[in-house]
Amino acid sequence: MSTFLDKAKSWLTDTFDNDTVSKVKHLMDTDKKLLEESFFQDLDFGTGGMRGIMGVGTNRINKYTLGKNTQGISNYMKSVFPDEELKVVIAYDCRHNSKTFANQVADVFSANGIQVFIFPELRPTPLLSYSVRHLGCQCGVMLTASHNPPEYNGYKVYWTDGGQLVPPQDKEIIAEINALNFTDINFNRNPELIHVLDESVEKAYLQKAVDNVNFQLSSEIKQNLNITFTSLHGTSITTVPQLLKQAGYDNLHLVEAQSEPDSDFSTVKSPNPEEPEALEMAIELANQKNSDLAIGTDPDGDRLGIAVRNKQGELILLNGNQTMVLMTWYVLNKMKQNKNLKDSHFVASTIVSTPLMKVMTEAYGVTYMESLTGFKWIAKLIKDHPELSYIGGGEESFGYMIGDFVRDKDANTAILLVCELAADLKANGSSAYEQLIKIYKEHGFFKEHLISLVKRGIEGAEEIKQKMISLRENPLKEIAGEQVVLIEDYQTSVAKNMQSHESHPIDIPKSNVLIYYTENGTKIAARPSGTEPKIKFYISVNSSLDQLSDFEKVDQHLDSKIKTIISDLGLED
Numbered sequence: 125m126s127t128f129l130d131k132a133k134s135w136l137t138d139t140f141d142n143d144t145v146s147k148v149k150h151l152m153d154t155d156k157k158l159l160e161e162s163f164f165q166d167l168d169f170g171t172g173g174m175r176g177i178m179g180v181g182t183n184r185i186n187k188y189t190l191g192k193n194t195q196g197i198s199n200y201m202k203s204v205f206p207d208e209e210l211k212v213v214i215a216y217d218c219r220h221n222s223k224t225f226a227n228q229v230a231d232v233f234s235a236n237g238i239q240v241f242i243f244p245e246l247r248p249t250p251l252l253s254y255s256v257r258h259l260g261c262q263c264g265v266m267l268t269a270s271h272n273p274p275e276y277n278g279y280k281v282y283w284t285d286g287g288q289l290v291p292p293q294d295k296e297i298i299a300e301i302n303a304l305n306f307t308d309i310n311f312n313r314n315p316e317l318i319h320v321l322d323e324s325v326e327k328a329y330l331q332k333a334v335d336n337v338n339f340q341l342s343s344e345i346k347q348n349l350n351i352t353f354t355s356l357h358g359t360s361i362t363t364v365p366q367l368l369k370q371a372g373y374d375n376l377h378l379v380e381a382q383s384e385p386d387s388d389f390s391t392v393k394s395p396n397p398e399e400p401e402a403l404e405m406a407i408e409l410a411n412q413k414n415s416d417l418a419i420g421t422d423p424d425g426d427r428l429g430i431a432v433r434n435k436q437g438e439l440i441l442l443n444g445n446q447t448m449v450l451m452t453w454y455v456l457n458k459m460k461q462n463k464n465l466k467d468s469h470f471v472a473s474t475i476v477s478t479p480l481m482k483v484m485t486e487a488y489g490v491t492y493m494e495s496l497t498g499f500k501w502i503a504k505l506i507k508d509h510p511e512l513s514y515i516g517g518g519e520e521s522f523g524y525m526i527g528d529f530v531r532d533k534d535a536n537t538a539i540l541l542v543c544e545l546a547a548d549l550k551a552n553g554s555s556a557y558e559q560l561i562k563i564y565k566e567h568g569f570f571k572e573h574l575i576s577l578v579k580r581g582i583e584g585a586e587e588i589k590q591k592m593i594s595l596r597e598n599p600l601k602e603i604a605g606e607q608v609v610l611i612e613d614y615q616t617s618v619a620k621n622m623q624s625h626e627s628h629p630i631d632i633p634k635s636n637v638l639i640y641y642t643e644n645g646t647k648i649a650a651r652p653s654g655t656e657p658k659i660k661f662y663i664s665v666n667s668s669l670d671q672l673s674d675f676e677k678v679d680q681h682l683d684s685k686i687k688t689i690i691s692d693l694g695l696e697d
Contacts, residue, residue, distance in 0.1 A: 128163040139307050147180045175269050175278030185277045187228050191309040194229050196301030198236035210238040215252035216267035217359050217424045218385035219277050226267045231313040240318045248359040248425025250534035254329045256286040268424040271396035274388050286531035287503025333537040334371050336527040346372040349547040351417050352410035354379035356395040357386035358423030363536050377413045379405050397429025407439050421535040427522040428535040432556040445478035445572045448518035454545035455516050456488045472502045472517035476649045476662040480570040496635045503531035561675050569669040571682040575661040575695045588652045588659045604688045606642035
């Protein structure tokens with residue numbers, strides 16, 4: 125078995141360009157620790173594709189790691205589509221080297237005789253997902269590291285249905301990639317096979333979004349909604365403003381300082397709408413403009429964060445679960461009012477998201493389906509159940525997808541949906557905040573909290589591994605004074621009742637996830653992130669809410685319960 129040093133030495137050959145060789149030599153001479161970090165393992169596909177720090181080495185994003193993956197995908201496409209004209213579409217975000225990487229990926233595909241369609245400028249991930257089926261491609265590639273720090277990049281790979289890679293394609297492609305050497309990569313670009321896309325694909329996507337989120341609101345109602353938006357220096361500045369305008373929402377204010385694409389995301393600590401600090405400038409502008417909503421998206425335009433006004437008129441941030449519940453309620457309620465709900469409809473979410481999604485969906489008489497974390501699994505549900513009609517669904521990490529014309533989370537269309545529900549509620553003397561409390565009163569007050577423990581480098585990876593082993597080998601019997609009654613282990617696909625000691629299988633693909641349930645309905649999930657050096661703990665607690673006036677009291681009670689759980693598990697931030 126080769127060591128990291130052996131791997132590094134293999135990068136000193138003429139297979140690699142002079143700049144790469146020079147950088148590897150420099151690391152060997154000056155920083156053995158960084159050299160080990162760069163070569164101790166190979167990057168692989170996680171829940172959101174392949175993602176990592178840019179630099180030289182097998183554990184880094186660079187021309188050669190991307191090239192090897194692209195060569196493997198090219199070989200695989202030829203083997204599974206032998207009689208078809210092979211086509212791939214490529215898009216990229218605002219990050220350092222994204223455009224360069226996109227063109228290098230295009231080089232490899234074209235060198236292998238595959239027709240390549242590439243966007244001329246940065247564009248959001250959901251547009252790429254849509255384009256795969258719109259253009260009749262077998263594959264799509266998005267160069268992005270989503271909301272990761274500036275030193276990261278990566279790519280997401282999409283298949284014929286417009287969804288990201290899932291079994292069996294993912295494992296078969298990985299096997300194809302692992303069988304290759306770096307010498308096998310063909311970088312000999314064939315310019316005749318590379319086509320720069322015009323605006324027609326984007327126009328078709330925007331029209332689909334408008335058509336999918338059209339609840340027949342009057343122009344007056346739409347104009348009365350005051351919106352502030354920030355793209356956080358990312359791709360959605362190319363789509364969101366024109367989408368809202370096309371749908372009739374002209375009362376829009378942009379955070380100009382964050383509207384310019386910026387690879388360093390210089391005005392924010394993190395370009396992640398999951399982080400409260402990310403929307404600070406949007407909230408400041410929204411208060412100046414007296415906006416009803418402040419909305420922000422991550423760099424590749426698939427996640428959204430929103431702030432709404434509470435009873436006191438203050439803008440407060442909603443978490444991903446709350447936003448998802450509101451959007452799902454609105455669609456279900458409108459379909460029920462219009463008598464459009466059918467037995468064949470379904471809503472989807474993920475195993476670490478709020479249980480309220482299941483409770484509320486089934487109260488409307490609609491099928492609820494659950495998947496692993498990541499929208500590729502929701503896309504797979506759509507693909508695997510052609511007898512059912514997907515309405516919408518989301519996950520706690522600020523992603524939502526309405527309709528199936530896109531097969532990944534789509535902040536563009538989700539923003540339009542949020543505006544529709546906010547405008548509609550405002551016209552009827554209510555608000556998103558008030559409606560959320562009404563949902564809690566009707567279906568139960570569920571409150572969630574996420575703890576993400578960052579563990580970087582080789583030692584961090586080992587620490588995360590050992591933490592999951594410990595949780596399995598020494599299962600918790602009690603959490604915050606409540607008895608654990610059920611443990612679901614998605615790695616073994618077994619759910620065990622801790623009182624009867626009976627077990628039953630879990631009919632969801634295997635994954636390194638462990639979920640505890642207590643006698644009072646508390647739920648705690650643990651999973652290592654598939655795209656970042658983190659281990660995540662998802663906490664969900666609940667209580668009944670008899671009167672709307674009791675909201676703050678119950679909210680404080682649930683907050684206290686969450687703090688106790690965090691303390692008991694030693695997860696203090």
